Amino acid sequence: MEHLTAENFDQNARAALGDAQLRGALRNLADTFGERRKAAIATVENWQDLRDRARAVKDETLLHLDKYLTQFADNAEKAGARIHWARDGREACQIVLGLLKEREAAKIVKSKSMAAEEIHLNAALEAEGIYPIETDLGEWIIQLAEETPSHIVVPAIHKTKGQIADLFAEKVGIEKTDDVDVLTKTARAELRARFAEAEVGISGVNFGVAETGTILILENEGNIRLTTSLPKTHIALMGIEKVVPKFTDLDVFLKLLPRSGTGQRLTTYQSLITGTKRRETDEGPAEVHIILMDNGRSRMLAHPTTRQSLACIRCGACLNACPVYQQIGGHAYGSVYPGPIGAVITPQLVGIGKTSQLPYASSLCGACREVCPVKIDIPELLLHLRAEVAERATEPVKRKFGEKLAFRLYSLAWSRSSVYKLGTKISRLMQKFVARDEKIGEQKGFLSKLVPPLGAWTAWRDAPTVAPKSFREIWKDDLEKSEKLKTEN
Amino acid sequence: MKVSLFITCLVDQLCPQVGVAAVEVLRRAGCEVVFDERQTCCGQPAFNTGYRSEARKFAERFIEIFEESDADYIVSPSGSCTAMARHFYELFEDDEKWRARAEKIAAKTFEFTGFLVNVLKIEDAGARFNGRLTWHDACHALRDLNLKPEPRALLKNVRDAEFVEMKNSDVCCGFGGTFSVKYPEISVAILDNKIEAIKETNADAVVACDASCLMQIGGRLSRLGVKTKPLHIAEILANQE
Numbered sequence: 085m086e087h088l089t090a091e092n093f094d095q096n097a098r099a100a101l102g103d104a105q106l107r108g109a110l111r112n113l114a115d116t117f118g119e120r121r122k123a124a125i126a127t128v129e130n131w132q133d134l135r136d137r138a139r140a141v142k143d144e145t146l147l148h149l150d151k152y153l154t155q156f157a158d159n160a161e162k163a164g165a166r167i168h169w170a171r172d173g174r175e176a177c178q179i180v181l182g183l184l185k186e187r188e189a190a191k192i193v194k195s196k197s198m199a200a201e202e203i204h205l206n207a208a209l210e211a212e213g214i215y216p217i218e219t220d221l222g223e224w225i226i227q228l229a230e231e232t233p234s235h236i237v238v239p240a241i242h243k244t245k246g247q248i249a250d251l252f253a254e255k256v257g258i259e260k261t262d263d264v265d266v267l268t269k270t271a272r273a274e275l276r277a278r279f280a281e282a283e284v285g286i287s288g289v290n291f292g293v294a295e296t297g298t299i300l301i302l303e304n305e306g307n308i309r310l311t312t313s314l315p316k317t318h319i320a321l322m323g324i325e326k327v328v329p330k331f332t333d334l335d336v337f338l339k340l341l342p343r344s345g346t347g348q349r350l351t352t353y354q355s356l357i358t359g360t361k362r363r364e365t366d367e368g369p370a371e372v373h374i375i376l377m378d379n380g381r382s383r384m385l386a387h388p389t390t391r392q393s394l395a396c397i398r399c400g401a402c403l404n405a406c407p408v409y410q411q412i413g414g415h416a417y418g419s420v421y422p423g424p425i426g427a428v429i430t431p432q433l434v435g436i437g438k439t440s441q442l443p444y445a446s447s448l449c450g451a452c453r454e455v456c457p458v459k460i461d462i463p464e465l466l467l468h469l470r471a472e473v474a475e476r477a478t479e480p481v482k483r484k485f486g487e488k489l490a491f492r493l494y495s496l497a498w499s500r501s502s503v504y505k506l507g508t509k510i511s512r513l514m515q516k517f518v519a520r521d522e523k524i525g526e527q528k529g530f531l532s533k534l535v536p537p538l539g540a541w542t543a544w545r546d547a548p549t550v551a552p553k554s555f556r557e558i559w560k561d562d563l564e565k566s567e568k569l570k571t572e573n
Numbered sequence: 574m575k576v577s578l579f580i581t582c583l584v585d586q587l588c589p590q591v592g593v594a595a596v597e598v599l600r601r602a603g604c605e606v607v608f609d610e611r612q613t614c615c616g617q618p619a620f621n622t623g624y625r626s627e628a629r630k631f632a633e634r635f636i637e638i639f640e641e642s643d644a645d646y647i648v649s650p651s652g653s654c655t656a657m658a659r660h661f662y663e664l665f666e667d668d669e670k671w672r673a674r675a676e677k678i679a680a681k682t683f684e685f686t687g688f689l690v691n692v693l694k695i696e697d698a699g700a701r702f703n704g705r706l707t708w709h710d711a712c713h714a715l716r717d718l719n720l721k722p723e724p725r726a727l728l729k730n731v732r733d734a735e736f737v738e739m740k741n742s743d744v745c746c747g748f749g750g751t752f753s754v755k756y757p758e759i760s761v762a763i764l765d766n767k768i769e770a771i772k773e774t775n776a777d778a779v780v781a782c783d784a785s786c787l788m789q790i791g792g793r794l795s796r797l798g799v800k801t802k803p804l805h806i807a808e809i810l811a812n813q814e
Contacts, residue, residue, distance in 0.1 A: 094756065101758050407745045411762040445756065447749025447763070448621060450716035467621065474623030491619050495627035498582070499634050504613045508586060523795060540754040544761040545792030548587045555580050555589035559608045563596055 087232060090418035090430060093441040100412040109244045110413050117404040120347025121455070127349055128339060137336045139459045141328055142395035146385060152294040152327045153376065159297030163359025165372040173203030176377045180205060180286065180319055181212055183373055187317060189283040192216035193275075195303070195311040196223045197288025198236055198398055199321045199377060201420045202433070205286070216286060217278045219307035221271050228255045234414030234422060237345045237400035242413045275307065285311035285369070289322035290397070291337060292374075294329050298358040299374065302341060302351040309353050318357070318369040324381050325394040337397060340457040345399035380433040389468050393428055395458045402452035402462060408445055417442060424452035428465040436472055443469035511550045519549045574693075576604045577644035579635075579682070581654045582614040583784040584805075591784060594811035595650045595685055602693050611638050617657040621750045625664060632661040633671070636678050646692065647682040650807050652714025652782050655684040659717065684714055686782055686806055690723040697730035698810040704777030705735045706809065709767070709790065710743045711783040724782060724806055731809060739770040739779075748789035764793050771801055778802045780809055 088096045100106055125131045145152050157167040170176035184192065192209070194200070194216040206227075209216055218227040222240040226233060229251055233239030240248070245262045253260035258270055287308055291300040299320055301308050312318045328334065342348040361368040384390045403409045403423030414422030419430040419439065427442040443466045452462040474488070497503040518524050524547040527539055541547055553561075576599055580592045599606050616631025635658065639647055649655045659679045665671035689695045706728055714720045721743075729736050747753065747763030754760075767790060771779050779794075779801050781787050791803030 097756060098758050101762055407747065407763045407766075408759055411759055443623075444752065445759075447712070447745050447747055447752045447760070449712040449745035449749070451712075451745065454716055467623070470621070470623030471625050472623070474625075487622070488624075491622065491624040491627050495616070495619055495624070495630045498613050499616075499630050501611045501613055504582075511586075525796075537751075537754040540757040541792070544757060544796065545764075545789065546795040547792060548788055550586050551589050553589060555585040555592035556608070556610050558589055558593060560610070563593065563606075564608070 088415050088418040090439040090442055093416060093418060093445060096416035096418055097412045097445075100416040105244055105247065106242055106413055107411070109242050110410060113241065113404055114410050117347060117401075121344060121401060121404070122347075124343040124347040124349055128343070134336055134339055135457055135459050138340050138397075138457060139395060141333045141336065142458055145328055146325065146391055146394055149324065149327070149385060152329055153324060155294040155329075156292050156297060156327045157376065159295065160292075160299075160359060160372075160374055161297070163297045164362075165297065165359045165374050168373060168375045170375050170377040170379070172379045173377070176203050176321060176375050176379065177205055177208035179373075179375050180321070181209065181214075183317070183319060184209070184214055184284060185212075187283065189317070190214065191278070191282050192284050192286060193219050193278055193282040193311050193315065194223075194286040195288070195301075195308040196220035196239065197286070197321055198233075198421070199288050199323050200286065201233060203321075203377070203379060205321070217275070217282075219275050219278070219305075219311055220303075221268065221305060221307075224271060224275065225251065228252075232415070232420070235400060235403055236398050236421065236423075236425075242415065279307075279310045279314050282311075282315040284317045284319060285313075285315040286319045286321065287312050289320050289326050289374070290341070291334060292322055292327045293331050293334065294327055296331050296358060298331065298356050300334055301355045301357070302338075302353070303355075304346070304348075304352040306353055309355050312355055312357060313368050316369055317371040317373070319373045319375065320357075321375050321377060324376050324378055325396075341397055341399050344397075344401040344455065344457040384432050390432060390465065392460050393425075393432060393465060395460055396425055396429070397458060399457055401455040401457065405451040405455045407447065407449060407451065417445065424462045424466075425460070428460075428462055428469065431469055431472075436469065436476070440473045440476075443467075443473060505556075508550060508554055512552070515549050522549050523547065524549060574604050574646070575644040576606050576646050576648050576688075577639060577642045578606060578608045579612060579615070579639070579647050579649040579654065579658070580608065581649060581651045581784065583788070584650055587788065588784055588805065591650055591805040591807050594805070594807040595648075597811040598685075598689070598698055598807055599648065601699065602689065602695055604693075607642065607644055609638050609642060615654045615657040617654060618750055620657065620660070620664070629664045632664050632675065636661065636671075636674050639678055639682075640674065645681070646688065647678070648685055648688045649682065650685045650782065650805060651784060652684045652711045652718055652720065653785055655682055655687075656713035656717035658682040684718055684720060684782060686714075686724040686727055687718060687720045689810075690726060696726040698727060699813060700730075700810045701732040701813055702734040702778070702809055704733075705737060705775065706731070707737050707739045707771060707774040707776040707779050708742055709739070709746060709771075709779055709781040709786060711781050711786045712745050714782050715743055720782075724780075727806065727810060728780060734809075737774045737776060739774045739776075741766070741770055746786045746789050748785050750785070753789060760789075761793070764789060768793055768797065768799065772799060776801055778804045778809070780804050780806050782806050 168179045218224045225240040234242040249262040289299045342351045360372050384393050402425050406424050409423040421429045431439040448463045527542045584591045596606050616628040620628035661675040662672050746767045747760040787803040
């Protein structure tokens with residue numbers, strides 16, 4: 085399947101809006117996840133305090149990230165893990181490849197990891213003839229479909245039951261059925277066999293504890309537990325922002341993350357992994373490798389406004405709450421991280437040149453900020469990035485130039501009341517050609533092209549006309565006098 | 574109490590009756606209302622599109638004009654423009670003096686319904702409306718200014734009116750300033766959910782505190798031939814017949 089790019093966000097979004105199956109799959113997203121989340125956060129009394137506490141932990145960590153990372157690395161190694169440092173995605177992929185080749189490992193199971201998606205780990209491994217098996221049900225579905233995740237937490241949310249039935253019939257070879265129970269049992273049987281033979285398990289990390297060197301991974305299917313405990317070798321890929329100072333800090337995040345992400349009080353499994361197994365007779369992997377990956381994160385850390393992007397715990401609540409995401413789904417963003425947080429993170433990770441549409445893919449309604457468990461001010465970040473886009477001369481140059489000119493003129497003219505008033509008069513004259521019954525209907529042909537914003541508006545919405553008498557005119561002719569009369573009386 | 578109106582460019586140009594209504598309500602509440610003719614726009618379109626130096630010009634002008642006034646408060650019939658005025662300080666990160674001036678102005682700027690309920694302590698404006706009303710929460714009023722019970726209290730006290738909550742009243746109408754013309758298809762897809770929710774209430778009027786949302790919602794209602802009227806809350810509260 086051809087993968088969409090952020091550069092074509094506008095076209096992708098239009099295509100998504102015309103995709104009836106996709107919109108059907110997304111229809112209940114807001115209601116289902118929104119309601120579940122609300123019910124789950126109602127089970128704790130001090131939700132706002134928890135958010136503040138979590139953010140405070142993140143802020144403290146990010147302010148002294150160097151200290152906490154070294155502490156984490158030291159303690160993880162003391163517990164038997166090996167730490168690897170990766171400056172970028174390419175280095176991280178090379179480290180994984182090196183580890184697999186050294187062990188001549190061919191049978192790899194993998195659990196869901198956004199960090200691995202971010203660096204396109206599977207593609208890097210496949211290029212070398214190594215085919216890791218995704219073991220999260222949603223990830224397995226999209227791996228079979230040769231697609232990418234469209235949501236941070238629910239990767240196959242864009243697929244309908246019918247589409248999955250067709251996929252399983254074609255790729256797994258079962259008789260076509262949309263009985264969810266049969267489909268799940270099929271996946272389970274297929275994946276169990278893979279776990280049994282796997283030599284290496286690759287996972288992501290939700291939190292890494294500096295004072296103990298422990299990693300915590302949350303999940304519901306048990307596949308992460310198997311991925312990180314059955315194979316002899318476990319490789320964990322961890323963004324450098326995932327570290328927290330103390331073990332007790334996990335408490336607040338264990339309350340926030342499941343409630344925000346899936347509307348659960350707690351996920352079914354929480355795997356706490358501290359190094360390797362201690363004795364030969366213990367269960368668990370003999371080797372644990374943790375790859376600490378930067379890949380653009382230290383750039384975000386450097387700026388006081390963008391730093392908060394690193395507080396994200398990848399719960400996906402902002403996607404579910406976003407009116408734009410609800411309409412177009414995740415693929416249209418053309419980036420690994422979709423939705424509001426994706427529109428913020430992606431331009432910072434891969435550069436704003438080809439992703440300059442993403443910060444504009446929002447009505448700035450603030451629903452994302454309202455649900456964010458760590459209080460990231462996503463609208464503030466979107467505005468910050470928009471300012472960066474506006475200041476740069478990026479493609480498409482022509483449009484940018486026109487827009488820049490328009491805003492320059494607007495600020496020059498409208499900040500003077502004389503020119504502002506003249507503008508009103510000109511608008512009143514101009515609209516005589518297009519207005520009917522005090523409104524402007526759909527404009528076709530040259531007129532819609534002449535004034536581009538007007539055409540984009542009136543294709544779907546009637547536009548109001550400039551009033552025959554502006555408020556300032558009414559004030560002068562009438563209201564000001566009546567105020568004086570009133571005061572004199 | 575002296576109130577200086579920030580009327581906003583949309584109300585000034587497109588729906589001056591909203592401004593007239595706001596003046597009437599404020600006067601009835603005992604305020605002396607003044608209007609400085611030199612005012613234009615708050616600069617939000619530039620700010621929200623990333624043109625900060627242009628936005629700063631508007632902010633400086635706004636601050637200069639309203640600093641001269643001896644009014645106790647600045648009141649605006651728009652959640653969105655009030656929120657912009659409250660955010661002016663962000664434009665002066667590198668300039669402490671301007672920043673302080675911006676903060677001072679922000680502290681006395683209020684959105685119309687918030688001003689009535691929280692400053693004047695008025696929940697019953699003495700209005701009358703014969704019909705069914707529903708309320709759309711404009712995003713900035715709701716999430717930047719935290720105004721949720723205020724407009725509802727005012728509407729519930731309107732004589733002869735029946736107030737009904739629409740589904741997802743707190744979800745965006747899809748306007749988003751330049752978003753509405755940069756991505757018109759997404760904007761309208763979001764808007765159509767709002768229109769459905771409004772239709773379900775069978776209301777005679779959908780009421781909001783922002784001319785921008787009303788222009789978006791009203792433009793679609795008109796195009797689709799839906800009878801529900803888009804009205805600013807000032808228009809409802811001014812009416813006594």
